[in-house]
Amino acid sequence: MPVDRREFIKGAGKLLLLTPAAAAALDYVMAGRPEEADAYKLADHWWAMIIDIEKCIGCGNCVRACKTENDVPHEPFYFRTWVERYHVPPKNVADPEAEDHPEVDSPNGGFDGFTEKYRTGDGSKNFFVPKLCNHCAHSPCVQVCPVGATFESPDGVVLVDKKYCLGCRYCVHACPYGCRFIDPRTSTVDKCSLCYHRITKGLTTACCETCPTGARTLGDLKDPRDPIHDFLRTHKVQVLKPQMATGAKAYYNGLDASVR
Amino acid sequence: MTGRFRDSRHLLRAGMLFGAGILVFLVARAVLVPKDFGTLGHFREGALADNRAREVSLAGRAACEECHSDVVDARKGSKHAGVNCEACHGALAAHATNPTVTKPVRPNPKKICLVCHLPNAAKPKGFPQVDPKDHGEGGACGDCHKPHHPELV
Amino acid sequence: MESVLHGVQGYMYPNEMELQWSILIVLYPFVTGLVAGAFILASLERVFNVEAVKPTYRLALLTALAFLIAAPLPLQMHLGRPERSYEMYLTPHTTSAMAMFGFVYLWYLLVVLLLEIWLDYRPDIVRLARETSGPLRIVYRVLTLGVYDLTEGSLALDAKVGRALTIIGIPSAFLLHGYVGFIFGSIKANPWWSTPLMPVVFLFSAIVSGIAAVLLLYMAICWLRRVKPDMACVDTMARYLLYAFIIDFGLEMLDLIHRVYEADESFKSLDFMVHTKLYTSQIILQIVVGTFFPIGLLALVQLVRLSDIARKGIYVVAGILTVIGIFAMRWNVVIGGQLFSKSFLGYTTYKMEFATREGWLPALLVMILPFVILWALVKLLPPWPDEEAA
Numbered sequence: 143m144p145v146d147r148r149e150f151i152k153g154a155g156k157l158l159l160l161t162p163a164a165a166a167a168l169d170y171v172m173a174g175r176p177e178e179a180d181a182y183k184l185a186d187h188w189w190a191m192i193i194d195i196e197k198c199i200g201c202g203n204c205v206r207a208c209k210t211e212n213d214v215p216h217e218p219f220y221f222r223t224w225v226e227r228y229h230v231p232p233k234n235v236a237d238p239e240a241e242d243h244p245e246v247d248s249p250n251g252g253f254d255g256f257t258e259k260y261r262t263g264d265g266s267k268n269f270f271v272p273k274l275c276n277h278c279a280h281s282p283c284v285q286v287c288p289v290g291a292t293f294e295s296p297d298g299v300v301l302v303d304k305k306y307c308l309g310c311r312y313c314v315h316a317c318p319y320g321c322r323f324i325d326p327r328t329s330t331v332d333k334c335s336l337c338y339h340r341i342t343k344g345l346t347t348a349c350c351e352t353c354p355t356g357a358r359t360l361g362d363l364k365d366p367r368d369p370i371h372d373f374l375r376t377h378k379v380q381v382l383k384p385q386m387a388t389g390a391k392a393y394y395n396g397l398d399a400s401v402r
Numbered sequence: 403m404t405g406r407f408r409d410s411r412h413l414l415r416a417g418m419l420f421g422a423g424i425l426v427f428l429v430a431r432a433v434l435v436p437k438d439f440g441t442l443g444h445f446r447e448g449a450l451a452d453n454r455a456r457e458v459s460l461a462g463r464a465a466c467e468e469c470h471s472d473v474v475d476a477r478k479g480s481k482h483a484g485v486n487c488e489a490c491h492g493a494l495a496a497h498a499t500n501p502t503v504t505k506p507v508r509p510n511p512k513k514i515c516l517v518c519h520l521p522n523a524a525k526p527k528g529f530p531q532v533d534p535k536d537h538g539e540g541g542a543c544g545d546c547h548k549p550h551h552p553e554l555v
Numbered sequence: 556m557e558s559v560l561h562g563v564q565g566y567m568y569p570n571e572m573e574l575q576w577s578i579l580i581v582l583y584p585f586v587t588g589l590v591a592g593a594f595i596l597a598s599l600e601r602v603f604n605v606e607a608v609k610p611t612y613r614l615a616l617l618t619a620l621a622f623l624i625a626a627p628l629p630l631q632m633h634l635g636r637p638e639r640s641y642e643m644y645l646t647p648h649t650t651s652a653m654a655m656f657g658f659v660y661l662w663y664l665l666v667v668l669l670l671e672i673w674l675d676y677r678p679d680i681v682r683l684a685r686e687t688s689g690p691l692r693i694v695y696r697v698l699t700l701g702v703y704d705l706t707e708g709s710l711a712l713d714a715k716v717g718r719a720l721t722i723i724g725i726p727s728a729f730l731l732h733g734y735v736g737f738i739f740g741s742i743k744a745n746p747w748w749s750t751p752l753m754p755v756v757f758l759f760s761a762i763v764s765g766i767a768a769v770l771l772l773y774m775a776i777c778w779l780r781r782v783k784p785d786m787a788c789v790d791t792m793a794r795y796l797l798y799a800f801i802i803d804f805g806l807e808m809l810d811l812i813h814r815v816y817e818a819d820e821s822f823k824s825l826d827f828m829v830h831t832k833l834y835t836s837q838i839i840l841q842i843v844v845g846t847f848f849p850i851g852l853l854a855l856v857q858l859v860r861l862s863d864i865a866r867k868g869i870y871v872v873a874g875i876l877t878v879i880g881i882f883a884m885r886w887n888v889v890i891g892g893q894l895f896s897k898s899f900l901g902y903t904t905y906k907m908e909f910a911t912r913e914g915w916l917p918a919l920l921v922m923i924l925p926f927v928i929l930w931a932l933v934k935l936l937p938p939w940p941d942e943e944a945a
Contacts, residue, residue, distance in 0.1 A: 184442075184450075199525045201518045203489055210493045211459045218560060219572045226566075227524050241823075246566040246900055260523040268524035273568075282744060288654035289642040293445035303449035306436075308642065309635015311575040312653055318744035320568030320897055324575070329635030339456040348460050348493075354485045354518055355529070386743055402566075402898035409708035412677070413716065415700040416670065423665075427644070435645045444648055 182342045187297040188364040189336055191350075192373055193272055195396035197357035200225055200270035202255040204349035204358060209253070211337060211348035218250045220323050222334040223274040223349055225252030230400045232265030244400040271394075271401055272358060274349070275300060275321040275334035276382065279389030283313035283322060292331065298363070298391065299336045307331050318386045336360075363391075460488050461498035469501065473550055480551040490514055490549070511544025558906060565901025574893045574905050577913040579629035581889045582921055584735045584757065585882050586626045589925075591732035591758065592765010593619040594668070594724060599795065601721040607791040613938035614776070615769045616672050621929035623664055629921050632912055652738045663731050667724040673698070674717045676936050678705055694935070732761040739888060746821035747892040752810050759803035764881035766796045767849075771874040774867065776933070786863055790856075793870050796877070797853040804846055824899035832894050832902060837887045845880015849873040 208214060208223045229245040249256065252270075260268050277300045278284075284292055284300060291307035294300050307330035314322045314331065325332040337347035341360065345351070350358045361370030373379075373395075380397040381390035394401075438447035466487040467474050477483040488494055496504040521531040532538075538546065546555045559572050597615035599605045631637045647654035673680075681703050684695035733754040739745075740753025770792045777784040814822060829837055852873040856866055890905050908914040 196526055199518055199529055200522060203517070207460060207488070207493065212456070219569055221569045224569050229524070243900060246898065248566070248569055251569045255517060255520075256522060256524065258520075258522050262523045266523075268522075269526070270524050282742075285650045286653065286742070287648055288651040288657075289639075290439070290444040290446070290646050290648050291642075293443055293449070295450060296442055301449060301453050303446050303452065305452060306446055306449065306639070306642065307636065308639045310633075310653065311635075312651070312738075314570075314575050315892075316742055316744055318897060320571045323570040324635060331635075335453055338450075338453040340458060340460075340462075342454050343458070345458065345460075345462045351460050351462055351486055352489045354489045356484060402900060408704060409706055409712050411704065412700055412702035412709065413712070415702060416673070419700070420665070431645050434641070439646055444646070 184296040186364060187341075187362050189277065189298045189341060190361045190363050190370060190391035190393065191274070191277075191336070191347075192359045192361055192370060192379075193392055193394045194357045194359075195269055195271055195394060195398075197355040198225070198270040198272055199355055199357070200227060200252060200256045201354060202252045203352040203354060204272060205251050205253045207348040207352040208334075211340075212335070214332070215326060217326075218253075220325070220332070221251040222321075222332070223251075223272065224248050225256075226271045226273060227252075227256050227259075228267075228269055228271060228398070228400060229260050230267040230398065232267075244402075246402065267398070267400075269396075269398065271397075272349075273319065273321065273382075274392060275317075275336070276319055276388065276390035276392040277334075277336060279391060280387065282316040282318065282386070282388060286312045286316040288312065295338075299338055299341075300333075301335055301338060302331050302333060304328060304330045304332070318383050318388065319390075458495045459493040461493075461495040463487055465498040466494070476548070476550045480553055482550060482552055509549075511549070512542035515543040515547075515549070559903070562904030562906060563901060564903075565896065566898055567896040567901040567903055568898060571896055572903050574890070574903070576889055576893060577633065577905075578890075578907055578915060578918040579633040579913050579921065581882075581885045582629045582918055583626065584732075584889070585764070585885045586622050586629070586925065587732055587735055588757065588761030588764050588881065588885070589768050590619045590622045590626065590663075590765070591728040591761040592763065592767075593622070593769050594728045594765070595762050596766050596769050596792065596795070598721045598725050598728075601718060602725065605791060607785075607787045608795075610785045610788045610939070611769055611773050611792065613675065613936075614773055614933075615765075616668065616675070617932045617936065617938065618769055618772060618929060619765075620668050620672060621932055622925045623660075623668060624928055625921070625925040626660075628924065629918070632917060632921070652734060652741060656734050656738065659727075659730050659734055663724075663727050667720060667727050671717055671720045671724065672936070674713045674720070677713060678710070679936065679940055681705055691935070729758055733758045739892070744897060745892050746819070747825055747895070748888065750810060750813075752806060756803070756806045756810065759799060759806055760881050760884055762799045763796065763803050764878060766792055766799060767874045767877035767881075770796065770870060771878070772929075774871060774874075784867070786866070789870060790866065793853055793856060793866075793873070796873075797850065797857065800846070800850050800853070800877070804850065807846075821899055824895050828891065828895045828902060832904075833887055833891050836883050837891070841880050841883035841887055845876055845883050849877045849880065852876075 202225060204223055205221065205225060208221075209216065212222055214220055214222050226246050226248045231242060231245070234240050234242070247256075247259070256270075260266060262268075277294075277298060279294070279298070281294055281300050284294055287293075288310060289306060289308060291303045292300065292313050293303070304325075309324060309329045309331065311324060311331070314324065317333075322331055322333040324330070337345075337349075340347060346360045347358075350360050359370070359373075361373075362368045363370060370393075374393060377395045379393040379395050381388075381393060382397075382401070383390075436446050436448070439445070441447045442450075463486045470487075473487075490509050491506050492509075494504075494506050497506050515532075516534065519530060519532045521533050525531055534540070543549075548554045563572050593615045596608065597612050597619070600608050600612045631640060634640055643654050643657045647657065649655065677699075680695055680698045684692065684699050684703070687695055736754030736757030739748040739757075740750055742748050770789065773792075774784050774789065814825070852869050855861075856869055861869070893903075894905065895902050910916045
């Protein structure tokens with residue numbers, strides 16, 4: 143069906159003069175719905191997340207919600223987010239210098255919750271640690287991508303361009319936190335996108351939405367009224383593997399030394 | 403002079419071949435590199451829109467509260483007031499956009515509470531943990547506790 | 556898929572359980588290593604005027620070319636989306652070693668190797684363009700680029716340019732394989748890979764494998780042509796192999812000593828891995844069989860006077876063991892780097908399949924391909940045309 147001349151000139155004009163975002167906004171305006179035009183300004187946001195280990199109950203809501211929201215494959219080795227359980231045994235009184243290390247498990251990433259394996263009162267320390275992409279400000283995964291298929295957006299989210307990724311897997315190796323994987327359906331890389339499609343619409347991430355105890359909270363470091371500023375000021379927070387200097391933006395409250 | 407030139411003819415031809423190759427490369431580059439590549443950084447600007455294009459599965463608490471203000475009132479003062487609706491009721495964006503077409507499934511009153519409240523050594527102290535063997539005489543939690551205001555029995 | 560879970564012991568981050576880089580990525584540094592090593596052997600004659608290895612000059616260059624042509628194949632086969640691989644040339648990310656390597660590869664292939672081979676072979680190409688009959692004639696005619704002059708001036712120019720190319724070629728060869736080492740060595744997230752020594756270790760093991768490969772190929776081709784190998788050439792190659800080996804071994808020992816001494820957070824986990832999962836490939840194959848035995852044999856030749864036949868036998872054995880050892884080294888780096896968890900609490904297993912895209916059958920075919928290409932190149936551009944009478 144031949145495109146009529148007016149449509150063609152409009153289309154070509156848009157393509158030549160407008161960025162894709164502005165072109166989309168124009169569509170809204172032209173359709174008489176200017177209020178739906180893109181109100182989200184990249185420069186106004188710098189996204190981060192707070193994870194409060196003292197609140198996590200290992201229910202697995204976040205893992206399930208993420209797989210639903212982001213259509214993540216259900217096999218037990220593809221996770222955009224997962225929960226680990228740590229069992230730190232008490233020091234051996236007979237030999238306190240002896241080598242000890244925590245027992246860690248994450249059965250199907252915590253998707254089905256955690257069955258009881260340890261007992262209270264035996265002197266051990268047990269807790270849950272949710273993990274996700276840390277959306278590093280100096281991300282090593284972005285550094286090694288040969289083509290620019292993974293990048294840090296101007297609003298602080300490390301994203302994957304699935305239309306451009308070669309599936310070379312270099313970034314999977316470069317991530318110190320193990321948060322990237324190859325989606326077997328597209329043979330490209332996939333990882334937590336901080337629910338970019340939600341946070342740019344004013345919603346919170348799926349994992350934060352379903353967390354019943356508030357162990358996970360999205361934060362916007364560029365918003366002076368965001369509660370994250372107060373939280374960072376009043377709690378002892380850490381990032382994972384700080385020696386790697388990745389500029390990680392997932393801040394953990396109550397992070398124990400045994401956490402890997 | 404001519405002799406010198408004659409001696410290097412093959413090298414000049416090789417050089418021209420290289421030059422042609424570089425030209426082909428530059429043309430290919432101009433044609434094949436996506437037009438929106440590099441505008442905001444070393445990536446395709448369209449990837450931002452691609453990542454935003456996904457359909458939402460969880461509606462978010464605010465969407466639920468638009469219609470279900472009775473539940474909002476019921477939860478006032480309860481410890482569950484801070485628990486978002488979809489934490490128990492599952493992803494309901496489909497229901498929020500078409501409330502009559504997609505009806506949510508009622509959570510099982512015997513199982514849903516245990517997702518959070520089953521005892522586990524790794525749960526924080528102070529978080530209410532209930533062993534169904536010691537509490538409730540084998541009945542469903544919902545028999546006694548109102549899920550939206552569990553303090554009320 | 557479930558078998559992956561069974562192969563895990565201890566704790567691995569859920570996304571780490573499956574290995575990302577397979578046997579194909581083990582082959583790639585092995586193949587580019589042979590390229591760099593063969594070229595450096597060739598440059599010994601051209602730049603450092605080591606006359607003795609002249610008989611292998613052309614063979615070394617053709618070997619480098621054959622392996623370099625085959626090198627991208629395992630990479631393409633491994634990519635999730637090979638049809639997009641051209642993107643590395645269109646929008647290369649300048650912070651990515653992998654992207655910049657594409658240009659190093661092109662530079663090395665076109666400017667260093669192809670140009671140098673062409674210049675050295677030009678008299679033969681012109682002659683063959685005039686003398687051959689049949690379809691091959693067209694190939695030679697194209698290769699002449701339409702210029703049939705072989706004046707003294709032009710040949711002298713060719714020699715000068717060729718020498719310059721070889722001189723540029725040495726740092727280029729260093730870059731070619733050093734870069735592969737850097738691709739691993741720059742990954743701070745992986746303590747098995749992350750060391751500044753990695754590019755240097757890769758380079759010297761490349762030189763070792765390249766010299767061993769050319770040594771074996773030369774002796775094999777002489778045997779096939781029923782010609783006696785030039786013993787001075789073979790002895791010199793073996794001597795350089797020994798020198799390179801000693802340096803390579805020294806570097807690997809330096810890395811090991813550092814790791815054991817510093818004993819950082821990864822040490823216990825890696826140490827356990829070397830003693831269990833990597834025991835056969837690292838201790839037995841790489842170190843004992845692939846390093847101690849060949850060094851011992853080659854050193855023996857330097858210390859004790861042996862007959863031609865004895866020396867030839869030793870060189871063949873040492874050469875084969877060397878190549879096996881260097882292959883094991885690549886395996887230990889690539890696969891070893893993925894067998895342990897970045898949590899330092901667990902290990903997984905590499906399950907190599909047979910006939911899938913990254914199985915060992917395609918890997919075997921990928922390894923055979925360069926020899927097929929080399930055979931074709933040797934037929935097209937005979938390294939020893941004056942001796943063809945035999």
